Amino acid sequence: MTIIDIINKKRLKKELTREEIKFAVNGYLDSTIKDYQMSSLLMAILLNGMTDRETIDLTDIMLKSGDIIDLSKIDGIVVDKHSTGGVGDKVTLVLAPLLASLGIKIAKMSGRGLGHTGGTIDKLESIKGFNTKISEDKFIEQVNNINIALVGQTGNLVPADKKIYALRDVTGTVESIPLIASSIMSKKLASGADIIMIDVKVGSGALMKTLEDAKELARIMVKIGKSYRKPTICLITNMDEPLGYSIGNSLEVQEAINTLKGNGPKDLLEVVMTLSSIIIGAVNKISNSDAKDLLFKQLNNGEAYNKFVELVQAQGGDINKIAISNKVYSIKSNKEGFINHIDALRLGEIAKNLGAGRNTLDDKIDYEVGLVLNKKVGDYVEKDEELLKVYAKDKGANVNEIINCFRIDKELEAVPKLILDIVK
Numbered sequence: 001m002t003i004i005d006i007i008n009k010k011r012l013k014k015e016l017t018r019e020e021i022k023f024a025v026n027g028y029l030d031s032t033i034k035d036y037q038m039s040s041l042l043m044a045i046l047l048n049g050m051t052d053r054e055t056i057d058l059t060d061i062m063l064k065s066g067d068i069i070d071l072s073k074i075d076g077i078v079v080d081k082h083s084t085g086g087v088g089d090k091v092t093l094v095l096a097p098l099l100a101s102l103g104i105k106i107a108k109m110s111g112r113g114l115g116h117t118g119g120t121i122d123k124l125e126s127i128k129g130f131n132t133k134i135s136e137d138k139f140i141e142q143v144n145n146i147n148i149a150l151v152g153q154t155g156n157l158v159p160a161d162k163k164i165y166a167l168r169d170v171t172g173t174v175e176s177i178p179l180i181a182s183s184i185m186s187k188k189l190a191s192g193a194d195i196i197m198i199d200v201k202v203g204s205g206a207l208m209k210t211l212e213d214a215k216e217l218a219r220i221m222v223k224i225g226k227s228y229r230k231p232t233i234c235l236i237t238n239m240d241e242p243l244g245y246s247i248g249n250s251l252e253v254q255e256a257i258n259t260l261k262g263n264g265p266k267d268l269l270e271v272v273m274t275l276s277s278i279i280i281g282a283v284n285k286i287s288n289s290d291a292k293d294l295l296f297k298q299l300n301n302g303e304a305y306n307k308f309v310e311l312v313q314a315q316g317g318d319i320n321k322i323a324i325s326n327k328v329y330s331i332k333s334n335k336e337g338f339i340n341h342i343d344a345l346r347l348g349e350i351a352k353n354l355g356a357g358r359n360t361l362d363d364k365i366d367y368e369v370g371l372v373l374n375k376k377v378g379d380y381v382e383k384d385e386e387l388l389k390v391y392a393k394d395k396g397a398n399v400n401e402i403i404n405c406f407r408i409d410k411e412l413e414a415v416p417k418l419i420l421d422i423v424k
Contacts, residue, residue, distance in 0.1 A: 003027065003037045010044040018057040025061045029160045035167060042164070042173040050178035052223060058178065059224050062186040065160035071107055071192035073140050077283050078105045080193030081275065082184060084208065084217075085119075086201040087348035088242035092120045092150070093256035094264065094272045097308035100148035101298045104283055107143045109153045109191045117348070117356045118249050118365050121152045126249040126367035130317030148311050157190045175207065177217050185224040185232075196225055196232040197279055199271065202420065203240035205344025211236070211420060218423035233278055236421040237271055241342040241377050244268040248356040248370015250324045251391065257319075260305040267376070270418055278422070325368040329390040331402050336383045338412040339375055343405040347371060350397050350405075354390070369393055371402075378415040381408060 006020045024041055027033035050058065071078050079099065083089050096106045110120045117123070121132045132152040134142070142149040161183050168174050188196045198221060201207070202214035218234035225232025244265045246255040258264055259272070277291035284291075298304040312319045351357060355366030374386045381387065387406055390397050 003033050003041070007037065007040050007044060010041060010048060013048045015051050016054055018061075021054065021057050022061050025058070025065065025160050025164070029065060029163060038164070039167055039171040039173070042168055042171060042176070042179065045179060046173045046176040049176075052220060055178040055182055055220055056224055056227055059182040059186050059189070062158050062160040062164070062182060063189050066156040066158050066190065068190050069109075069136060069155070069157070069192035071140065071143075071194075074105055074107060074143050076103075076105045077195060078107045078143070078193045079195045079197065079279055079283065080108055080188055080191055081106070081197040081199070081279075082188055083199040084180075084184070084201050084206065086203075086239035086243060087117075087205040087344040087351075088244045088247045088252065089199075089201070089239075090123065090244065090246070090252040090256045091199060091268070091271055091275065093123060093253060093308075094259045094268065094304075095276055096148055096150060097260060097311055098272065098295060098298055098304040099276055099279060100146065100311070101303040101307040102280065102294060103147060104279065105143050106148040106150075107139065107191070107193060108150050109139075109157070110150070111153055111187075117247060117252070117351055117370070118358070118367075120150060122365055122367075123249045123253050124150060124315075124317070126253055126322060127312055127317040127319065128321035128323070130312060131315045134315065142314055146307070146310050146314055148307065149315075150311065151315075153187075158186045161186050177213060177220065180207070181217055181220045181224060185221055189225075189228055189230065194230065195279065195282055196230055197275060198232065198234045199275060200234050200236045201239040202236055203238050203344065205242065205348055206239035215421060215423065218421070222423055231282060231424075233282065233422070233424040235271075235275055235278065235419065236423065238416055238418050238420055239344055240416060242344050242347060242373065243271065245373040245376070246370065247347060247351045247372075248354075248391065249365060249367040250322050251370040251372055253322055254324065257305065257308065260299065260308050261302070262299045265376075267418055274419055323368050325391040325393055327392050329392065329397070330386050331388050331390060331397075331399055332384050333381045333387050333406070333408065334383065334403055335408055336381060336385075337408040337410050339377055339379050339381060339406055340409050340413045341407040342373075342377055346405045347402070350402060354392050354397060366393060375406075378412065380412075
């Protein structure tokens with residue numbers, strides 16, 4: 001068996017055996033297989049796909065390339081939530097403390113985000129003093145004590161995926177459904193939770209551009225979860241416009257806090273409530289309507305926000321120290337009409353160029369910068385009325401570039417659905 005044989009087999013659209021996949025993954029991990037050889041195999045997979053069996057085998061091989069966290073010392077059912085990523089996606093910052101305030105155990109390990117803004121860990125680190133690097137023992141102790149811990153990945157979790165993901169990022173092989181599914185699920189399974197909830201984003205501001213692809217990704221991830229007897233539920237949500245109003249690390253934390261206080265944007269609240277009610281139903285076996293009643297009660301009585309404060313304090317942060325840039329620019333509409341589309345991806349790129357995101361994991365994020373929308377799809381805007389604010393540091397943003405992200409027409413089109421499907 002050689003890597004050339006394996007590449008040629010996949011190039012000819014043939015199914016790889018488990019032994020062949022293991023040979024390629026482990027050989028790349030120990031550097032006996034070179035970058036150019038693995039990139040050729042990844043491109044063949046991108047072009048020709050993988051069967052479900054191949055994808056499950058790839059997941060298992062990557063999962064077993066490193067440590068697997070044992071959360072059996074946590075008292076109760078442990079839930080982990082993941083998002084495939086989108087512009088303005090601060091769902092975890094609201095959902096995790098909300099569920100924890102109802103006694104559900106949330107043990108989440110996250111990597112750092114690439115792209116328009118940071119990931120959940122980067123956003124939390126915009127809170128002064130917040131420590132995302134705690135030991136596994138402390139992580140388990142904290143979940144047992146306050147029902148929640150949100151930390152960066154610890155130990156040697158799925159090193160094969162880490163190395164392959166880095167190569168995919170620079171070889172144009174990111175958008176392969178089997179490779180995405182195995183990457184996500186190997187990390188989630190290694191993190192040790194009992195129930196896995198995944199928010200699959202679809203649209204212009206997401207990795208998945210079509211509903212068909214999003215459903216296929218959800219289907220195979222659910223199947224992988226079942227093969228490990230880990231209930232896996234995927235909610236498919238629309239990412240054709242930013243979620244909520246804020247894009248940027250500190251700005252998104254502040255919006256999450258407002259939501260936890262009962263003052264959140266409608267679309268963010270809809271995603272949080274849908275995901276949360278599904279999780280509560282899975283854990284406590286209660287109806288969707290009863291679950292939502294409980295959730296709204298926690299937002300309105302202050303318990304959800306109090307749990308977020310408790311989380312921040314437990315991990316060394318100061319809830320009163322979330323810095324936001326004081327250089328603010330107002331971008332106004334050049335015409336009046338209904339907003340029928342907002343280009344989430346382009347706004348995300350603008351935020352990244354301000355410093356809110358990173359191109360490589362070594363890039364430093366400016367937590368204080370970003371964008372805050374004043375209007376959403378379906379809203380009417382007057383000429384010279386504010387579309388959004390730009391929070392910048394050393395530079396502003398191109399006004400025309402931002403205005404061109406908004407399609408404004410005389411007539412209102414149908415506002416797209418936010419929740420598109422549930423796969424379980």
